[in-house]
Amino acid sequence: MFKITVLFLLIAGTTLVQATEDNYVYYPEVNIHYKFHKKPLQWSDAILECYRENATLAMPKNEVEANVLKNIFEQYPKSTLTGDPNADYLHLGFHDVFSEGEYLTVQGHSIQYFYHTWSAGQPDNANNEDCGMMFRSGLINDYSCGQLVVFICQREANPYEMELSNIINSDIAYKLEPYSRKRFKLHLNPKPWDQARTICHAEGGQLANIGSKQEEDFLVNQIHSPKNKVNHVYSKDFIFMGFHDLFQEGKFFNVQGKELEDNGYVRWASGQPDNFAKNENCGTMLVSGGLNDYPCSIALLFFCELSANSSIDARFRIIDLYSNVLINYGT
Ligand SMILES: [Ca+2]
Ligand SMILES: [Ca+2]
Ligand SMILES: [Ca+2]
Ligand SMILES: [Ca+2]
DSSP states (O other), rough: HHHHHHHHHHHHHHHHHHHHHHHHHEEEETTTEEEEEEEOOOOOHHHHHHHTTEEEEEOSSSHHHHHHHHHHOOOOOOOOOTTOOTEEEEEEEEESSSSSSSETTTTOOOOGGGGOBBTTTTOOTSSSSEEEEEEESEEEEEEEETSSSEEEEESSSOOOOOGGGGGGGOTTOOOETTTOOOOEEEEEEOHHHHHHHHHHHHHTEEEEEOOSSHHHHHHHHHHHHHHOOOOOOOOEEEEEEEEEEEEETTTEEETTSBBGGGOOOOOOOOTOOOOOOOOOOEEEETTTTTEEEETSSSOEEEEEOOTTOOOSOOEEEEOTTTTEEEEEEOO
16 A cells, blocks of 8 residues: 555656646646746847746747747746846747848748737838747747747647648649658749749649658759759759758748758768858758758759649649638548
């Protein structure tokens, strides 16, 4: 009897300790776990810190979630944040690093589908502000990415997805890679990196990332014949891909806001990344394979990808991105 009781206490104790160590608190009204980080960090470091905890830098979808963040922040008044140079500010997971004035979440979605109640006069891009934050009032602002600011990480059971990949895309230039079931399209009209990224989004996908050796070989094979069909003047040795170190020099993220290693396969070309002339912040692959960092503003061919669950022969829901109306097709 005694042994059974001790065992029970140990099990119960273990469970409690795990919950405490994790420090994520569940808010049933929004079905999200949050954790306040009292140590102020630069915006890109805050992303990485959340990522390491299997969470994302908090970005409210709506006013209810914004109020929860505001209330959590209120539990840490300025007087309790000693050593915080910006104690009335809270990082949020949005930015306009890629393109001035185009505000995206860390995961790459336009913030027009998220909470975006700006403080009066904001965004003002004062002193080139490209990262998102919230005032104690709950209103948002663009702010300098290099500033040290406290933040909240969030963890959702079912993370919000725009389901961009579920949009029907019948563009036959997308070729199916048989192992990953992803589809890739080589764009033959060279564009700077940010325009390439936008074009892939408009096609319901994203700038491509390589997840395996098979995918790398597949892309290399696709490059060779079209390369000679392009009449424009451009650098023929590189193809833009969906990663960058625009948030912080030397720290590479994919366009989904995750660390590059999260792709599952990272093979840099020899001697890369080298941030040549201190001006290489956008991802490319060599036409012969291997990754390289490259200047963002030079026009290159680029690969878009559609994820495995978007196949033109499946039955789909179409999301009208502008009205956010869900239309069901088929059963
Ligand atoms: Ca800006
Ligand atoms: Ca501002
Ligand atoms: Ca760089
Ligand atoms: Ca390079």
